[in-house]
Amino acid sequence: MKVLVTGATGFIGRRVVSRLREAGFGIRIASRQPQQLAGVDDAVALPNADASDEAFLALMREVTHVVHCAALNNDRNAGEADFQAVNAMLTGRLARAAAARTDGRFIYLSSLRAVVGAGFSGTIDETTPPAPQDAYGRSKREGEIKTLEAFAAAGRAGATALRLPPVYGEGMKGNLRGLTRLAANGLPLPEAALTAVRSLVSQDAVAGAVMHLLTRPTPLRPIYVLSDASPVAVSEIITAFRRGYGRPARLFPMPALPLRLLATLLGRQAPWQALMATQICDPSLLASEGWMPETDTLGRLEELARQAGQNDSGKRPGSAPSP
Secondary structure (H helix, E strand, C coil): CEEEEECCCCHHHHHHHHHHHHCCCEEEEEECCHHHHCCCCCEEECCCCCCCHHHHHHHCCCCCEEEECCCCCCCCCCCHHHHHHHHHHHHHHHHHHHHHHCCCCEEEEEEHHHCCCCCCCEEECCCCCCCCCCHHHHHHHHHHHHHHHHHHHCCCCCEEEEEECCEECCCCCHHHHHHHHHHHHCCCEEHHHHCCEECCEEHHHHHHHHHHHHHCCCCCCCEEECCCCCCEEHHHHHHHHHHHCCCCCCEECCCHHHHHHHHHHCCCHHHHHHHHCCEEECCHHHHHCCCCCCCCHHHHHHHHHHHHHHHHHHHCCCCCCCC
């Protein structure tokens, strides 16, 4: 049984490939960065969105399942057309080829941004009405639609989209990486700006969900929302990272009103709203089907920072994080 994994050299794709290999699956790796595939067995370049049908069908030779991790993420230099080409059109082409040539499952790694914007506050589950607010989110939602439509047009079930909150793990990027930098510098931070509660999901838990969905015998739902078992406050995230770095929390009390007024005066209302937004994911649907979410989010974050601090100390002999 062979699984085609796209984006296999990326942050999540690497862990998915590792988990599948451990389980004994054959792997075909496809990447939009073929220069990273030298020396890798059964590795191919992922076609562009405008490639021929034959190029996509060729990927499916001897393949049973597809896990589509490849994506254009929140790149500030990308426009609407760029996001649509990679996250929507390429996804649709791949799903059509999989529906035509494979007899297994197609798992598309999507994002919460396919349904809510950064400033949304509330609980998100599979019934949350899609209302993406930016080019990235719109493209991910369109990718979901094209995936499900491709399998429906072929008269097949077996396709699903996993909506992910921010994913943490070794090599993480985006806002979580920014929070590790804040934690590492040790500067005092106003606790009032860090009260938002967020759902996260571990890199390992995502790979575990993929394994679970590829092997469970019952039909897949079209959408699943993933997250760790419990949401955490941004202040708790910072504190966990600082524990890992061996630093005190250094959060000082301060009313939120002056910070909000300053954001308004600077014309930064939208970033302030996004900073203060509480976004809680409900992973109970997939959990009810046997998947086990991560239960020690803060402990995992602390360990990530501890490992990062050790790696940094190893690169700079004699240096160590100061308290």
